[in-house]
Amino acid sequence: MTNTWWELNILSEPDLEDTIFWRLEKFGCRGTSVEIKGNVSLVKAYLPSFKVDLLDLSALSLWLRQDALCVGLPAPTLNWGLINEEDWSSSWKQHWKPEEIGDRFLINPAWLPLPQSSDRLVIRLDPGVAFGTGNHATTQLCLESLEMRFAEVPQSFTVTKEKGEPLIIADIGCGSGILGIGAILLGAGKVYAVDNDPLAVRSTFSNRNLNDIRPDSLVPLEGSVDMIKKIISQPVDGIVCNILADVIIELMPEMTAITKSSSWGIFSGILLEQSKGVIDALEQNGWIVATLWKRKEWCCLNVRRR
Numbered sequence: 606m607t608n609t610w611w612e613l614n615i616l617s618e619p620d621l622e623d624t625i626f627w628r629l630e631k632f633g634c635r636g637t638s639v640e641i642k643g644n645v646s647l648v649k650a651y652l653p654s655f656k657v658d659l660l661d662l663s664a665l666s667l668w669l670r671q672d673a674l675c676v677g678l679p680a681p682t683l684n685w686g687l688i689n690e691e692d693w694s695s696s697w698k699q700h701w702k703p704e705e706i707g708d709r710f711l712i713n714p715a716w717l718p719l720p721q722s723s724d725r726l727v728i729r730l731d732p733g734v735a736f737g738t739g740n741h742a743t744t745q746l747c748l749e750s751l752e753m754r755f756a757e758v759p760q761s762f763t764v765t766k767e768k769g770e771p772l773i774i775a776d777i778g779c780g781s782g783i784l785g786i787g788a789i790l791l792g793a794g795k796v797y798a799v800d801n802d803p804l805a806v807r808s809t810f811s812n813r814n815l816n817d818i819r820p821d822s823l824v825p826l827e828g829s830v831d832m833i834k835k836i837i838s839q840p841v842d843g844i845v846c847n848i849l850a851d852v853i854i855e856l857m858p859e860m861t862a863i864t865k866s867s868s869w870g871i872f873s874g875i876l877l878e879q880s881k882g883v884i885d886a887l888e889q890n891g892w893i894v895a896t897l898w899k900r901k902e903w904c905c906l907n908v909r910r911r
């Protein structure tokens with residue numbers, strides 16, 4: 606039997622895009638894309654039909670209206686329809702193009718040829734239904750933060766620590782695996798990538814293969830920080846975590862517990878107005894915020910242990 610999906614079409618003012626993406630992510634949507642049509646944005650998002658019913662979609666419509674009212678913008682219009690899986694993958698894939706991120710990365714959809722020549726680190730991706738195409742500001746901020754983090758010390762120190770051991774990173778909420786793959790390409794020795802969505806873990810596995818990364822370098826696991834805690838024999842050197850603010854706050858004590866006094870962290874998926882709450886939680890758990898980077902309505906915190 607063919608799997609069916611809800612296709613959601615949301616027409617809104619461009620200024621409302623980020624709020625809509627945030628709401629859709631919270632609602633559990635996947636494979637979001639945006640097109641500008643004249644002076645309106647058309648946001649498309651997809652959800653497996655078994656996950657929500659019509660009542661849930663009506664509630665989503667209400668939330669979208671309330672979100673718009675809160676920021677004084679006209680309410681967006683939401684329409685939905687059922688499509689089958691083949692239609693979903695072909696319609697979504699048409700919108701996704703290669704994209705340069707920061708100074709070092711190029712994200713290349715897996716079904717498109719690789720560039721003839723590029724001095725960038727190419728991440729080949731087929732996220733499937735997982736989040737993490739590189740389109741979203743929160744992912745971009747993480748990749749750029751990783752780039753900066755790895756540029757801070759000579760390459761020989763990033764690949765190997767003082768004792769000649771590989772640099773170990775935890776990617777919490779790995780989605781497509783984009784950040785873990787980026788970290789490996791930049792020189793990390795090992796990445797533990799966890800996600801509580803089994804489809805995201807499957808996507809990280811297949812993207813690891815697409816990028817010819819050794820299985821022992823990028824280790825995808827279903828679950829959350831507790832899974833990493835179970836598997837590691839020593840604390841991690843860095844954490845990258847692009848999940849929503851409330852989840853980051855909730856996971857903070859556990860994330861801190863898998864680090865050591867010299868570890869660093871990159872926390873994204875935080876709306877600007879939520880940054881204070883995350884910074885407070887970080888400070889209470891013994892972290893210092895070094896920089897706060899903003900893009901659109903989002904921010905990313907680059908932190909280190911106190």
Ligand SMILES: C[S@@+](CC[C@H](N)C(=O)[O-])C[C@H]1O[C@@H](n2cnc3c(N)ncnc32)[C@H](O)[C@@H]1O
Nearest residue numbers: 736737744778779780800801802805829847848
């Ligand atoms: C915004 S996506 C980030 C994906 C990718 N890392 C990126 O930067 O594009 C957040 C991911 O976190 C996962 N997630 C949400 N809550 C989680 C939790 N408590 N533990 C682990 N993963 C979680 C979601 O399933 C989703 O794949």
